[in-house]
Amino acid sequence: MKLHCCYSEKVTVPATKPNITFQGQGFDLTAIMWNDTANSSHGTFYSASVSVFAAGFVAKNISFINVAPIPRPGDVGAQAVALRIGGDQAAFWGCGFFGAQDTLHDDRGRHYFKECFIQGSIDFIFGDARSLYENCRLISIADPVPAGVRSITGSVTAHARESNQENTGYSFVNCSIGGTGWIWLGRAWRPYSRVVFAYTSMSNIIASDGWNDWNDPSRDQSVFYGEYKCTGDGAHLAGRVPYALELSDVQALPYLNTSFIDGDLWLKPYCDSLISA
Numbered sequence: 001m002k003l004h005c006c007y008s009e010k011v012t013v014p015a016t017k018p019n020i021t022f023q024g025q026g027f028d029l030t031a032i033m034w035n036d037t038a039n040s041s042h043g044t045f046y047s048a049s050v051s052v053f054a055a056g057f058v059a060k061n062i063s064f065i066n067v068a069p070i071p072r073p074g075d076v077g078a079q080a081v082a083l084r085i086g087g088d089q090a091a092f093w094g095c096g097f098f099g100a101q102d103t104l105h106d107d108r109g110r111h112y113f114k115e116c117f118i119q120g121s122i123d124f125i126f127g128d129a130r131s132l133y134e135n136c137r138l139i140s141i142a143d144p145v146p147a148g149v150r151s152i153t154g155s156v157t158a159h160a161r162e163s164n165q166e167n168t169g170y171s172f173v174n175c176s177i178g179g180t181g182w183i184w185l186g187r188a189w190r191p192y193s194r195v196v197f198a199y200t201s202m203s204n205i206i207a208s209d210g211w212n213d214w215n216d217p218s219r220d221q222s223v224f225y226g227e228y229k230c231t232g233d234g235a236h237l238a239g240r241v242p243y244a245l246e247l248s249d250v251q252a253l254p255y256l257n258t259s260f261i262d263g264d265l266w267l268k269p270y271c272d273s274l275i276s277a
Contacts, residue, residue, distance in 0.1 A: 005030040015053040015087065024062030027096030027117055033065035039077035040068075044102055048084035055088045055109070063096030063117075070100040070121070070141070081105045085129070089266045092116055099124065100141060106131050106170065110261040119179075123158035123187060130168045132261050133175055140205055142181025150182055152207060157186035159193040164222070169194030171255040176201040177234065185227075187212045188219045196247070196255040198228040206234025209241050228252040 024030025034049035064083040071078030088109035103120035111131040121142040142154025
């Protein structure tokens with residue numbers, strides 16, 4: 001990616017600075033980047049190139065990049081976050097998120113991602129937010145596997161819902177998943193992890209079992225992993241883990257539009273301003 005405007009700095013938007021907008025010329029033209037890792041910043045959560053804790057944050061046509069080296073299997077402390085979003089009511093339109101392990105820390109709050117490009121390898125969208133991803137491209141850069149070998153090399157999500165009292169989760173609607181590796185759709189970072197993929201095109205990099213319980217079978221009874229009318233070689237449901245759900249129309253409905261994130265209460269003014277900008 002050849003960037004015209006690249007800002008090399010570590011940026012934090014504190015909770016005391018609400019309603020800030022970052023706008024670039026295009027996610028492939030404008031970026032903010034840094035190179036911290038969990039080791040260098042004393043924790044994955046602190047490795048983000050950009051951290052946002054304020055409410056009402058908006059980003060349009062800009063990328064967030066962590067240029068730390070891609071970790072090798074078994075590396076410790078090499079997690080490198082591009083963006084951490086921990087503020088409520090955030091909207092991202094036409095943005096890019098580039099990294100490898102733990103690229104996008106979708107941490108807390110209600111968030112909307114529209115027509116974004118998200119690249120990573122292991123758990124590259126993770127956290128405990130309630131977020132809707134529409135028309136986004138999810139690109140795995142996990143290690144390729146030799147022909148005929150089915151060794152897991154990555155995962156798209158690691159949602160961290162702690163209890164069934166939390167109204168959090170990730171919903172992916174009309175997205176696409178491609179790239180390299182042999183990856184899961186999600187891992188149960190916490191016991192009540194909740195992720196839905198609807199109308200999403202999945203390439204053959206998706207493992208046939210689809211999901212992973214973080215090697216804790218007790219989580220099989222509490223996670224909520226749903227798929228609805230997805231397509232592509234990776235969308236076949238026959239080999240999925242027993243706790244994965246093929247959602248009915250009624251089950252899927254709450255996850256298919258912005259009502260999932262209470263968008264009628266806050267999102268429309270953001271969308272109007274993004275479209276007109």
